[in-house]
Amino acid sequence: xxxxxxxxxEAALLGALSGIVGTIVVLRRRxxxxxxxxxxxxxxxxxxxxxxxxxxxxxxxxxxxxxGIMLVISRVDRQGSQVASGVVLxxxxxxxxxxxxxxxxxxxxxxxFLIGNILTVSPGDIAVTAGVLxxxxxxxxxxxxxxxxxxxxxxxxxLAGFRPVAIDLVVLGLIAATVVVSMPAVGSILAIALIxxxxxxxxxxxxxxxxxxxxxxxxxxxxxxxxxxVSRVFSVAAGGGIALTACAIVMLAVxxxxxxQYRAERSANxxxxx
Amino acid sequence: MTEISTDxxxxxxxxxxxSYGGAPQLxxxxxxxxxxxxxxxxxxxxxxxxxxxxxxxxxxxxVDGEITVLGGSPREALRRVGYLAQLSEVDRxxxxxLRQVVTMGRYRSLGPFGWPGRRERELxxxxxxxxxxxxxxxxxxxELSGGQQQRALLARAxxxxxxxxxxxxxxxxxxxxxxxxxxDTLNSLRAEGxxxxxxxxxxxxxxxVCTRAMLLNRTLxxxxxxxxxxxxxxxxxxxxxTVAHVDGHNIIPVPPEHG
Amino acid sequence: MWTATILSPSHxxxxxxxxxxxxxxxxxxxxxARALTTVLxxxxxxxxxxVFINLRNLEFISDGLVHAVFPGLVVGFVASGTxxxxxxxxxxxxxxxxxxxxxxxxxVGSDAAIAVVxxxxxxxxxxxxxxxxxxxxQLEQLLFGGVLTVTPSQLTQIIIVGVVAVVLxxxxxxxxxxxxxxPVGSRAAGYRSLPTEIxxxxxxxxxxVAGSQALGNLLVLALLVVPVAIARxxxxxxxxxxxxxxxxxxxxGWLGLVTSFxxxxxxxxxxxxxxLIVIILITLYAVALLGHxxxxxxxxxxxxxxxxxxxxxxxxxxxxxxxxxSARRRWSARFRRAV
Numbered sequence: 001x002x003x004x005x006x007x008x009x010e011a012a013l014l015g016a017l018s019g020i021v022g023t024i025v026v027l028r029r030r031x032x033x034x035x036x037x038x039x040x041x042x043x044x045x046x047x048x049x050x051x052x053x054x055x056x057x058x059x060x061x062x063x064x065x066x067x068g069i070m071l072v073i074s075r076v077d078r079q080g081s082q083v084a085s086g087v088v089l090x091x092x093x094x095x096x097x098x099x100x101x102x103x104x105x106x107x108x109x110x111x112x113f114l115i116g117n118i119l120t121v122s123p124g125d126i127a128v129t130a131g132v133l134x135x136x137x138x139x140x141x142x143x144x145x146x147x148x149x150x151x152x153x154x155x156x157x158x159l160a161g162f163r164p165v166a167i168d169l170v171v172l173g174l175i176a177a178t179v180v181v182s183m184p185a186v187g188s189i190l191a192i193a194l195i196x197x198x199x200x201x202x203x204x205x206x207x208x209x210x211x212x213x214x215x216x217x218x219x220x221x222x223x224x225x226x227x228x229x230v231s232r233v234f235s236v237a238a239g240g241g242i243a244l245t246a247c248a249i250v251m252l253a254v255x256x257x258x259x260x261q262y263r264a265e266r267s268a269n270x271x272x273x274x
Numbered sequence: 275m276t277e278i279s280t281d282x283x284x285x286x287x288x289x290x291x292x293s294y295g296g297a298p299q300l301x302x303x304x305x306x307x308x309x310x311x312x313x314x315x316x317x318x319x320x321x322x323x324x325x326x327x328x329x330x331x332x333x334x335x336x337v338d339g340e341i342t343v344l345g346g347s348p349r350e351a352l353r354r355v356g357y358l359a360q361l362s363e364v365d366r367x368x369x370x371x372l373r374q375v376v377t378m379g380r381y382r383s384l385g386p387f388g389w390p391g392r393r394e395r396e397l398x399x400x401x402x403x404x405x406x407x408x409x410x411x412x413x414x415x416x417e418l419s420g421g422q423q424q425r426a427l428l429a430r431a432x433x434x435x436x437x438x439x440x441x442x443x444x445x446x447x448x449x450x451x452x453x454x455x456x457x458d459t460l461n462s463l464r465a466e467g468x469x470x471x472x473x474x475x476x477x478x479x480x481x482x483v484c485t486r487a488m489l490l491n492r493t494l495x496x497x498x499x500x501x502x503x504x505x506x507x508x509x510x511x512x513x514x515x516t517v518a519h520v521d522g523h524n525i526i527p528v529p530p531e532h533g
Numbered sequence: 534m535w536t537a538t539i540l541s542p543s544h545x546x547x548x549x550x551x552x553x554x555x556x557x558x559x560x561x562x563x564x565x566a567r568a569l570t571t572v573l574x575x576x577x578x579x580x581x582x583x584v585f586i587n588l589r590n591l592e593f594i595s596d597g598l599v600h601a602v603f604p605g606l607v608v609g610f611v612a613s614g615t616x617x618x619x620x621x622x623x624x625x626x627x628x629x630x631x632x633x634x635x636x637x638x639x640x641v642g643s644d645a646a647i648a649v650v651x652x653x654x655x656x657x658x659x660x661x662x663x664x665x666x667x668x669x670x671q672l673e674q675l676l677f678g679g680v681l682t683v684t685p686s687q688l689t690q691i692i693i694v695g696v697v698a699v700v701l702x703x704x705x706x707x708x709x710x711x712x713x714x715x716p717v718g719s720r721a722a723g724y725r726s727l728p729t730e731i732x733x734x735x736x737x738x739x740x741x742v743a744g745s746q747a748l749g750n751l752l753v754l755a756l757l758v759v760p761v762a763i764a765r766x767x768x769x770x771x772x773x774x775x776x777x778x779x780x781x782x783x784x785x786g787w788l789g790l791v792t793s794f795x796x797x798x799x800x801x802x803x804x805x806x807x808x809l810i811v812i813i814l815i816t817l818y819a820v821a822l823l824g825h826x827x828x829x830x831x832x833x834x835x836x837x838x839x840x841x842x843x844x845x846x847x848x849x850x851x852x853x854x855x856x857x858x859s860a861r862r863r864w865s866a867r868f869r870r871a872v
Contacts, residue, residue, distance in 0.1 A: 027368070031648040032593040039751075076825065078765045086592040087762060087818060090755035094811030097677045097752070101805030111672060115659050145389075149378045153364040156430070159331060160382050161352045189600075190659065193652030200645045207414055209369045237663035243656035250649050295833075 003119055007228055010121045010129060010185050011242065014194060015224030017133045019217035020140060021178040022199030024171060027151045027212075031196055033070070036085035037179045038191045040066040040092030045113040045183060046099045055113075056128060059183050063176045066092060115239040116187030118228065129181045136174055140213065143170060148209065186239040197246030198223060201253035219249050282345035284309045284438055284469040285330055289339035292322070292329040298337055299325040303494045307471065307486075309437070312464050314480035314500070315473040317490035318513050323473035324360065326490065327440045330471070331357055344437060353382060356436030358428050360443045360473075366416045372426050373411045376402055379433030401429040404462075406455050421452025428459065439463060441472040445479055457482060477504055556787075559794040567688050568680045571747045572786030572810065575756055578695040578743070580779030582702050582736050583761040587774075588713035591737070592758050593644060594633050597651040598738045599754045601629030602745055604658035606675050611661060618746055619690050626738035629654065634727070634734050678749025680790070680806050691743045698739035705732050710771075748807040755811040756782055759818050766821040785814035 001009075025034050041059040048058020066088050073084035096113065111117070140147070150157040150167045158164050182191035198219035202212045223246035231241030283306045291301035300322030307313055315323040328334040329341060332348030343351035379401070380394045390398075402411050405425040410418060418426065424444065431439065441460075445453055460483050464470055474480050480487055480500060487503040489495040489512040496503045496512075560566045586595055602622050609621020629650070636646040662672055683691070702709060708729045711719040720726060737757065744753035760778035767777055789810030796802040 026645045029644050031644040032596070035593070035596060035648060035651065073822065076766075076822065077829075078769075079762060079822075080590070082590045082592040083587070083758065083762045083765075086596070086754065086758035087815065089596065090752065090759060090811055091815045093751050094755060094808040094815065097749070097805050097808035098812055100673075101677070101803060101808065104803065114672070114676070115663075145378075145381045145384065148370070148374075149381055151365070152368045152370060152375070153378070155359060156364065156378070156427075159333070159357050159359065160379070162382065190652060190656055192648050193656055196645050196648040196652065200649055203369065203645075207369050208371070209374070212369060235664070236660040240656045240660035240663060243652050244660060247649060247653035247656065250653070 004232075006121055006123065006126060007118045007185075007238070008225055010118055010126050011224030011228045012221055013126065013129045013133055014182055014185055015198070015220030015222070016217045017129065017136055017178055017181070017220070018194040018224075019198045019202070019215075019220030020133075020136045020213055021174050022195040022197070022220070023202065023213050023216045024147060024151070025175060025195055026199040026203060027209075028171060030171070030175060031192070032082065032085045034175055034179065034195055035192050036070065036089040036092075037063055037066065037176060038182070038188045039089045040188075041179055041183055042096035042113050042188045043092050043099060045188070046096050049112075050099065050103060054124075055184060056125065056180060059180045059188075060176070062092075063180055067172055067176055111187070111237075113183065114187050114189050115237055116183060116185050116190065118185040118238045118242070121184055125181070125184050129185075132177045132181050135177070139170060139174060143167065147171070186242055190239045190243040193243030193246045194220065194223060197243075197250050201249045204250075204253040204257045219246070223249060282342070283307060284311065284344060285471070286342045287339070288341075290329065290336050290341045291338035292325050292334045293337045294325075294334060299334070299492070300329070300490065301493050302339070303490075304339075305488060305494065305497045307469065309469055310464070310467045311486060312460075312470040312484040313472075314484040314487045315471065315490060316475075316477065316480060316487055316504070316509070316512065317473075317495075321491040321512070322493075323490055324442055327357070327442055327471065327473060330438075330440060331355060351438075353434065354437045356431035356434050356439045358424075358431050358439075358441045358444055360446070364415075364423075364427075366423070368415065370415050371412050372407060372415050372418060373398060373402065375415050375426055376429045376433060379430040382434070397433050397435070398429075401432040402426075404432060405429045405459050419452070421448045421455075424448065425452065425456060425459075428456070432463075436468060438469040438471065441470070443473055443475070445474060445476055477509070480504065555795070556791055559791055564681055564683075565790065565794060567683050567685065568747075568790055568806070569787065571680060571683050571688055571691055572790065573783055574692050574695050575740075575744050575747065576760070576782035576786055577779050578699050578740055579756040580760055580775050580782055581699050582733075582740055583757050583778055584764075584774045585702060585709050585713060585733055586737065586757055587761040587765060588710070589733070591733070593647055594637055594734065595737050595741070595757050596754055597633050597636075597647045598626065598629050598734070598741050599745075599750060600651040601633070601654040602626045602738065602741050603655050603675070603750050604661065605742075606745060606750060607658040607662045610671070610675065611665060615684075615687075619694070619742065622742040622745055623694075623739075625654070626742045627735060630734040630738040631731065634731050638727075638730075675745075676749050676751050677805055678745065678747055678752065678807050680747045680810075681793075683747055687746055691747060694739050694743040698736040698743065701732050701736040701739070705729060709733055748810070752807050752811050755814055759811075759814050760785075763818050763821045766818075766825045781817050782814065785817055786810050789813050 025031060041063050044059040044062025045055045046058075047062065048055045051058070070081075070084040070088050073079050073087060074081040146157075146162060146167050147170075149160070150162070150164055154164060157167075178195065179188075179191055182194065186194055198216045199212070201219050202216035206212050206215050224242055227242030227245035228238055229241075230236075230245055231238040234241070285305075285307040287303045287305045290303050291298040293299060303326065315326060317323055325334055329336060330343055330348055332343075332352060341348060344354055345351075376398050377390055377394065380390060380397060384390065384394070399408075399411075402408055405428055407422060407425055407429065410422065415423065415426065428441075428444070444456060448456065457479075460470060460472075464483070470483070472483065481504065484500055486498060487500050488497045489503055489508055491512050491514065496508045560569050586592060602625050605621040605623070605625025606618055607621070608625075609617030609619070611617075612621070632650055633647060636650055637643045659672075662675070665671060708719070708724055709732075711722070711724065712726055712729050716726065740757065741750075741753050744756060748756065760782040761774060763781045764774045764777035768774065789812075790806055792813070793804045793806035793809050796804050
C-alpha cells in the first residue's frame with residue numbers, strides 16, 4: 001500500500017472511532033475535558049520523541065497521569081472541573097513548549113504533535129487505531145445501557161444501584177485512547193474537531209439516540225476521507241483539511257436544523273390561520 | 275444470602291442518626307413503618323426529610339442507631355425499593371423517548387450484558403399505562419411537560435416492581451391534572467399493598483394519600499396517625515412558628531424562604 | 534560547628550547587592566525590562582478579568598477565544614508581518630467573542646458548540662499558515678510567542694489593549710458580579726444578561742489579543758485561568774481574589790524571566806521564557822492546592838465534634854459559592870440595593 005492509501009485507511013478508521021466516542025463526549029458534556037486532554041498529550045509526545053520511544057506510548061502514559069490530576073482537582077471545593085481542565089490544559093502545553101525549546105535540535109518537529117501528519121502514519125499506528133475502534137464498538141455493544149442511563153440521569157443511575165465510577169472510568173479511558181491515537185494523524189489541537197464535529201452534526205439532525213451513533217460515524221468517515229482529499233487538492237495541511245471538513249458538516253447541519261424549525265413554525269402558524 | 279422474613283416491618287428505625295460527614299442532618303429517629311402503610315414526612319426545609327429518604331436508600335451513612343429495610347440492610351433492599359427524586363438532574367434535551375427513559379428502570383435487573391426482552395417490554399408498558407402516559411410513549415422526553423416528565427420518572431421507579439416506594443416532594447410544581455393523575459396512581463399502588471413514604475409540604479395531600487405522618491425537624495417530633503399528628507401544636511412545634519394559616523383543621527405551613 | 538554551617542549559607546545575604554542582583558540585574562537590559570513590564574501589565578489585567586472568568590465558569594469559552602484569535606494572528610501576519618498581528622487578532626477576537634456568546638447561550642449543547650467553534654477557527658489558521666513556506670517556525674512563533682522580542686511599539690499596543698479590557702470590566706463590575714453570583718436575581722432585577730456577557734467576553738478576547746503577542750497564543754490561557762484558581766484556593770473573601778491573583782501571576786512572570794535569563798547566560802540553555810512562566814505559575818498552583826488539601830484535612834479532623842451547623846457565617850461578606858448560601862444571598866441583596 002502506498003502512503004496515500006495508508007492515510008485514507010487511517011482517516012476512515014479515525015473518523016469512525018471519533019463518531020462513536022464523540023457521541024459519548026457530546027451526550028455526557030465532556031467536550032472541555034476532551035480538549036484539555038488533546039492539548040495535554042503534546043508534552044507526552046515530545047518526551048517520547050526525546051527518549052526515542054513511540055510517540056503514541058508517551059502520549060498514552062502522559063494522558064493517564066493528567067486524567068488523574070484532573071480528577072483530583074475537580075473534587076476540591078472552589079475549583080471544579082472547568083478549573084481542572086484549564087489548569088491541566090495549560091500545564092500540558094507549557095511543558096511541551098518548554099521541552100521543545102530546550103531541545104531545538106530534536107529530529108521531530110513541533111507540528112508533528114500539534115497538527116499531526118496523516119501522510120506519514122505507519123501500519124503500526126493504523127493497527128492501534130483499529131484496535132481502539134474495536135474496543136469502542138465493544139463498549140457500546142456491552143455497556144450501551146449503562147452509558148445511556150448514566151449520561152441521561154447521573155443521579156438516577158446511582159440510585160438504581162449502579163456504580164457511576166466504573167462507567168466514568170470506561171468513558172475516560174475511551175476518550176483518552178481516542179485522543180492518543182488521533183495525535184499522529186491530526187495532531188493534539190485539531191483532534192477535537194473530528195471528535196466533536198460529527199457528533200454535534202448527528203445530534204442536530206437526529207432526534208433519536210439509536211440513529212445518532214451511525215450518523216456520527218458516517219459524518220466522521222466523510223470528514224476524514226473528504227478532508228484528506230480537500231487537503232490534497234488545495235495543498236494544505238491534512239489535519240486542517242479534515243478539521244475544516246468536519247466543521248463544514250456542522251454548519252450544514254445547523255442550517256438544516258434551522259430550516260426544519262422554520263418550516264415547523266410556519267406550518268404551525270398556517271394551521272392556526274386555516 | 276440473608277434470610278428475609280416476610281413478616282418483618284417495611285422500614286424499622288431505632289434511634290437512627292444520619293450524617294453526610296460532620297454533624298448529623300437528622301438524629302435519633304425511632305419509628306416502625308409496617309408493610310402497606312403510606313407515611314407522609316412533614317417538616318420545614320432542611321429538617322431532614324430528604325436525608326431520611328436517602329438513609330432508607332442507603333445513600334447516607336447511619337452514624338448512630340440502626341435501620342432495617344424489608345428485614346435487611348438498606349443496601350440489600352435497594353432493588354426492591356423505588357425512588358422518585360425531588361429535583362432530578364436529568365438532561366431534558368437528551369435525544370431519548372419516554373419509553374426509553376422508563377426502560378432504564380429495568381437495566382439493573384438485566385445485568386451487565388443483557389438487553390430488554392419481552393418481560394421487560396411488558397413491565398415497561400404496564401408502568402407507562404399505569405401513570406396514564408400510554409399515548410405519549412414514543413414522544414421525546416424533552417417535549418413532555420414538567421408534570422408528565424415527573425410521571426414518566428415515577429413509571430421508571432415502578433418498573434422495578436417496588437415493595438417500598440419513596441417520593442421526595444412529588445407534588446411540587448404540578449398542575450391540577452398532573453396532580454390528580456399522580457394521586458390516583460399512588461392510591462392504586464397503596465391498594466395493592468405497596469408501602470409508600472413521601473415527603474411533602476402540603477398537609478392536605480398528606481391527608482389524602484397517607485395513613486400516618488412523621489413530623490421531622492432535625493429529629494423526630496412526632497409519628498402517628500394522620501389525625502393524631504397533623505394538629506396545630508405539633509405542626510407549630512415542627513415548623514418553629516412559621517405556620518401562617520390556620521382554618522378549622524387545615525393547617526398550611528409556609529416554607530420559610532417564601533414567607 | 535553548628536554556627537558555622539548555619540552562618541555560612543546566610544553570609545551572602547548580608548552582602549545584599551549581590552544576592553538581590555541575581556533577581557534584579559537582568560532587567561537592566563532594555564529587552565528584559567520590556568519583557569518584565571509586559572508580563573506585569575498582563576498579570577494585572579488578567580488578574581482582574583480572571584475573577585469573572587472563574588466566577589462564571591468561563592474557562593472553556595476563554596480557551597475557545599484563545600483558539601479563535603489564532604486565525605486572526607495568522608491572517609495579519611501573512612498580510613503584513615508583525616505589524617499585522619494586532620489588527621488581525623483584534624478583528625478575530627471581537628468576532629469570536631460575539632460568536633461564542635451566542636454559542637454558549639444554547640444551554641445544554643453549549644460545550645460541544647464551543648468545541649466546534651474552537652476547532653473550526655483554529656483549523657482555518659492552520660490551513661492558511663500551512664500554505665506559507667517555512668511554516669513550522671512561523672507556527673511556533675505564533676503559538677508560543679516571544680516575550681523577549683517585544684518591541685517598544687508592541688508594548689504600547691499591549692498596554693492599550695490591556696487597559697481597554699480592564700476598563701470594560703471595571704465599568705460594568707457590579708452587573709458582572711451580580712450576574713455571576715445570582716443570575717436569576719440579576720435578570721429579575723431587570724438586567725439583560727446578553728450585553729453583560731458580550732462585554733465580558735470581549736474583554737477576555739482583548740486580553741487574549743494582548744497576551745498572544747508576548748506569551749504566545751496558547752499560553753495566554755494560563756494567565757486567565759490559573760492565578761484566580763490559586764487565589765480561590767487561598768481565600769474565601771471576594772475582594773481579595775483579584776489582588777492575590779495579580780500577585781501570583783506577577784511573581785511567576787518575574788521568576789520565569791529571571792530563570793530563563795540566567796539559564797541562557799550562565800548555562801547556555803535556551804528555555805522558552807513564556808512556557809517557563811506558565812510552569813512556575815502552575816507550580817505555585819500545585820503548592821497552593823496541596824496546602825489547601827492539608828488544611829482541609831486538619832479542619833475535618835477537628836470538626837469531628839460538631840457544635841454548630843452554620844459555622845461559615847461570619848460578620849463580613851464572605852464568598853464561598855459552593856457552600857455558603859447565606860453569603861450569596863447577602864451579596865445578592867446588596868446588589869439589589871446598590872445597582
